[in-house]
Amino acid sequence: MAKPDLNEFVTARIASGNVGDDDVVTLRRFIYGDMAVSLDEGAALFRLNDAELTYADTWYELFPEAVADILVNQARPEGYVSDENAAWLIAQIEADGHVCSRTELDAVLHVLEKAREAPESLEQFALKAVSASVISGKGATRAGNELKPGVISDGEVEILRRVLYAGSGCGGVAISKAEAEILFDLNDATIEAENAPAWSELFSKAVANHLMAMSGFTPPSRDVALAREDWLNQPGGYERGLGGFFRKMISGGVSGIRDSYAVSDPFTARGASMEAEIAANETVSEDEASWLVERIGRDGVLHENEKALLRFIREESPNIHPALQPLMDKAV
Structure with a gap:
């Protein structure tokens, strides 16, 4: 079980509708006070993130950092993400039934970039999340009224590039067939759109x-x-x-x-x-x-x-x- 005090604190923050800078400091003390982050503590953070509150900027630093610490830095052997832990992360993201948010995508990318090795399923999940966000017009990459559903922006090209870079940590130096298939699907879905020129190159x-x-x-x-x-x-x-x-x-x-x-x-x-x-x-x-x-x-x-x-x-x-x-x- 997660520490009761942490769960109580998370419940109180959800009720208040706000997570401020002081709250993030308190969360750090709860999580890192014993120099270890557990899966249960990670689940508490996801519950707080899923509540869609008003968050201080420091929350967006703590959340991906803590998730990466759980799955990468405290794994045994260190740096290797297991199939079970990758499945846990995907399940946490999908638990609220919404498209992967940008904060959750950042957590996945932190895990992939810090890991020496991770299941390819985790990187494919990130690619599909970005693709779904582009097509639906909401989710992991969407911020600002200037972005249109079904159109790939420059910023989204760079997110896709970052996901593909991170995939080298999954043991894949070259692009895999599964990755190429996802990119083809996204290209087909946006072929009539005025995509950023950088998309053609990537x-x-x-x-x-x-x-x-x-x-x-x-x-x-x-x-x-x-x-x-x-x-x-x-x-x-x-x-x-x-x-x-x-x-x-x-x-x-x-x-x-x-x-x-x-x-x-x-x-x-x-x-x-x-x-x-x-x-x-x-x-x-x-x-x-x-x-x-x-x-x-x-x-x-x-x-x-x-x-x-x-x-x-x-x-x-x-x-x-x-x-x-x-x-x-x-x-x-």
């Missing part, structure tokens, strides 16, 4: 990362692969894009290590093998081509973001699978 780079990540070799980290840069609209943009980075990364890395190790013959051979492996895996496979054709053709229309993705693949992939050629011919 969508294309993320899906390309999924398709072109190399098997048998660790691709670049997500913060590099998904860094914000206007590469779709720059001269030579594709060469500066994800596939070009793969080649340059390995080329520069190999030569740098070769210099360090005085160019030993075994290492030279390994470097040549790595470069050949990269070239082979930049080719979109039959399974990948079939998935992409099915996914792009789901609504029967080839949209601008999908054309940008196909142009990227055409520039970066040494061999285009025949199944993609009809789509490539339309991506002008």
Whole structure:
């Protein structure tokens, strides 16, 4: 059971309709006084958050911090979020029947960013929460009358980027198929909207990362692969894009290590093998081509973001699978 005094305090704050700065200080004393945060104490915080009161700014610092401490810093082994704890967090967020709020999304992101490893289900939950907020016009990303349902703003692109960055803590360096599917669903749902230009860039780079990540070799980290840069609209943009980075990364890395190790013959051979492996895996496979054709053709229309993705693949992939050629011919 949670400490009775904490539950009584939470009940009193809910009755008052307000959580002030002094209340947040008191909450910190309740929670951290014994140098440990329990799941029951976390549940009490969610009850306070779900009440939709007037909160001091410091509440928005305490809430995600405490949730991350429960699930990451006090986990055993430390830093590893278990399936059970991830399920607990999702259940707490869904308990009130509302779309994930921004405060709750911040808590999920704190957990993902601080964790050494977390279930992919938690990151997918965050992606879906952002997508639902965009489409419905309320929830995790919505603040301000200037935002419209079904339209992706610049701020929401950056939240999506942050969620995808955080996913590297789930043990996934490259974008997974499940993540790419969620991004495709969001793209389909907002295709007629006047989305922020940054959405086209993020969508294309993320899906390309999924398709072109190399098997048998660790691709670049997500913060590099998904860094914000206007590469779709720059001269030579594709060469500066994800596939070009793969080649340059390995080329520069190999030569740098070769210099360090005085160019030993075994290492030279390994470097040549790595470069050949990269070239082979930049080719979109039959399974990948079939998935992409099915996914792009789901609504029967080839949209601008999908054309940008196909142009990227055409520039970066040494061999285009025949199944993609009809789509490539339309991506002008």
